[in-house]
Amino acid sequence: MNQQDLESRFQDKIDREVKIEAKDWMPDAYRKTLIRQISQHAHSEVVGMLPEGNWITRAPSLRRKAALLAKVQDEGGHGLYLYAAAETMGVSRDQLLDELHTGKAKYSSIFNYPALSWADMGAIGWLVDGAAIMNQVMLQRTSYGPYSRAMIRICKEESFHQRQGYEILLTLVRGSAEQKAMAQDSLNRWWWPSLMMFGPSDAESTHSAQSMAWKIKRKSNDVLRQAFVDATVPQAQYLGLTIPDPDLKWNEETGHWEFGPIDWDEFWNVVKGNGICNRQRLRDRVNAHEEGAWVRDAALAYAEKKQARKAVVTP
Amino acid sequence: MKDWPLWEVFIRSRNGLDHKHVGSLHAADWEMAIENARDVYTRRNEGVSIWVVESKYIHASDPEEQDSMFESARDKVYRHPTFYDIPDEVGHM
């Protein structure tokens, strides 16, 4: 079959909602786009453990500590599911980690903001996981089978993340004036970066059209962002907190919350590496990897030794 | 650094059901593969039994030959119960 026939047969499968599996023929650009997207997603799960991991030992109660520990552990698992999905496309784990550690691959910019107070554990769960869930629920129906299955698994685990975050804020707003102020301050800092998590607006987004045609993405950045705002505003109202956007207003006709302009200069600046924590996050990740090298090597050496010993014992 | 070998993980969610493929992971040997599978794939009581198989030992049919591979079953409608006409009066069969 020639290239053109292969491509039209591929697109036909996509149009009929038949999932693409690892060994199926696929266009190079589809493979490349997915490797980039899935590995970025994996890196985000892994780097995302850093801002929250910092707070595990400072959680205010055993209940909160157990919940945060379980959440961070889940994120590590999400990274694993996604790396494994990327590896089905013929890249090695080593190669993917290398791209993260050398700064060649990106991860979600949200994790380049600092987690300054305990309330941030609330805001991150509620807003950052909330925004991620919007995206991930859509990706459960993505056209690449292994990615879709990883997303289904992840979505099952995510909802506790958002709920534990919201519960933290609920407790704070019912506490002292200082605690409520801490919750408000946290919302003030995390609101706009959370909206930026959906990526550039549709008009500016370069990869979007092709990704939609291939059904890698099934909803546009702006549609997802709007759905997130609509879901989140009433939750903020319930908390009695004020969303830091003077232009935010309900539109009776469209049935949506209208929001003010996003500062895309800030977004691109963080993407380019100039956020508050970019250097720290990458350094911590590289250190964790390098300091764990002896464990990986020792485990392999031990497995080989066991194997060799068994070979001697069994005739 | 050499990557640890890749393992496919199969989990029985409760007795009476088949083991089902749930995903894969890297581990130095099968014992570590089972421990890691427990830690990532059964954090919420998803399983009562785990199988791991090193991925390189799995052989698969060729997706390019999918049509010819499964074609012979396609025109054999007489293998299905609905192919046979049994009057309603006979009752459930």
Ligand SMILES: [Fe+2]
């Ligand atoms: Fe996650």
Ligand SMILES: [Fe+2]
């Ligand atoms: Fe999460």
